[in-house]
Amino acid sequence: MGYGRNIKAYNRENAVEYAHKWAFDRNPLYLDFENLGGDCTNFASQVILAGSLVMNYTPIYGWYYKDSSNRTASWTGVDFLYNFLINNKGNGPFGIEVNEGGVQPGDIIQLSFGGGESFGHSPVVVSAGHPVRLDNILIAAHTYDRDYYPITNYRWTNIRFIHILGVRV
Numbered sequence: 641m642g643y644g645r646n647i648k649a650y651n652r653e654n655a656v657e658y659a660h661k662w663a664f665d666r667n668p669l670y671l672d673f674e675n676l677g678g679d680c681t682n683f684a685s686q687v688i689l690a691g692s693l694v695m696n697y698t699p700i701y702g703w704y705y706k707d708s709s710n711r712t713a714s715w716t717g718v719d720f721l722y723n724f725l726i727n728n729k730g731n732g733p734f735g736i737e738v739n740e741g742g743v744q745p746g747d748i749i750q751l752s753f754g755g756g757e758s759f760g761h762s763p764v765v766v767s768a769g770h771p772v773r774l775d776n777i778l779i780a781a782h783t784y785d786r787d788y789y790p791i792t793n794y795r796w797t798n799i800r801f802i803h804i805l806g807v808r809v
Contacts (some may be wrong), residue, residue: 643799645687645730645731645809646699646715646808646809647806647807647808647809648806648807648809649806649807650691650692650733650804650805650806650807651690651691651692651693651746652691652744652745652746653688653746655687655688655690655691655745655746655764655807656687656745656764656766657690657691658687658690658691658745659683659690659746659764659766659787660766660780662686662786663780663782663785663786663787664783664785666679666690666782667686667785668773670682670686670705671707671708673716673717673780674783677716678699678760678782678783679782679783680718680761680762680763680781680782680783681715681716681717681718681721681763682705682715682716682782683717683750683762683780683781683782684721684754684763684764684781685703685705685714685715685721686763687746687780688725688733688746688748688763688804689705691733691746691804692732692733692804692807693807694696694731694732694733694807694808694809695731695732696728696730696731696732697722697731698730699712699714699769700713700785700791701714701724702714702724702730702732703721703724703725703728703732703733708796712724712755715734718750718759718760718761718762719759721748721762722750722759722800722802725779725802725804727749728808729808730808731808731809732807732808733804733806734805734806734807734808735748735760735802735803735804735805735809736802736803736805737800737801737802738802738803739801740772740773740774740799740801741771741772742771742772742801742803743764743765743768743772743777743801743803744772744803745765745767745768746764746765747764747765747790747801747802747803747804748762748763748764748765748801748802748804749762749763749764749765749777749779749799749800749801749802750762750799750800750801750802751763751794751796751799752796752797752798752799753795753796753797754797755797755798756797756798757798759800760799761781761783761794761796762781763779763780763781763786763789763791763794764779764780764781765777765778765779766778766779766780766787766788767788774791774792775792777790777791777792778790778791778799779791
């Protein structure tokens with residue numbers, strides 16, 4: 641598994657700690673994309689990085705941020721992040737799509753507000769009940785800044801859940 645790369649655990653505690661720290665603020669190391677289409681996936685990527693500590697510097701299809709003009713689309717784009725996490729066979733975090741019962745703190749939820757497969761928001765799970773149900777999942781997010789916010793307070797037309805399995809180094 642992983643083309644000879646080592647796999648390490650995704651540090652969910654670090655991811656959630658980062659999410660809480662920056663939910664209502666902006667880390668000055670990253671451009672705030674709020675007025676450039678939204679900051680939600682930029683924030684989600686920062687959270688994932690806090691839990692993985694590994695970027696994938698593959699041009700175009702990797703997942704990295706050096707500065708606002710030297711980054712991959714997957715760092716800030718909802719569908720691009722999904723495609724990276726689900727298909728990544730190289731360095732960095734990787735995951736699978738699950739149902740709501742398969743998410744844990746530090747995982748990503750993506751919401752479609754317009755219907756179909758057009759997803760436009762990437763909140764981060766910060767808390768989930770036992771057993772996990774939609775009504776006990778709490779998220780943190782940017783653009784409309786949130787922390788400990790019930791996912792059920794959103795009105796989506798489609799939802800998907802990305803469970804991060806680990807990190808290839």
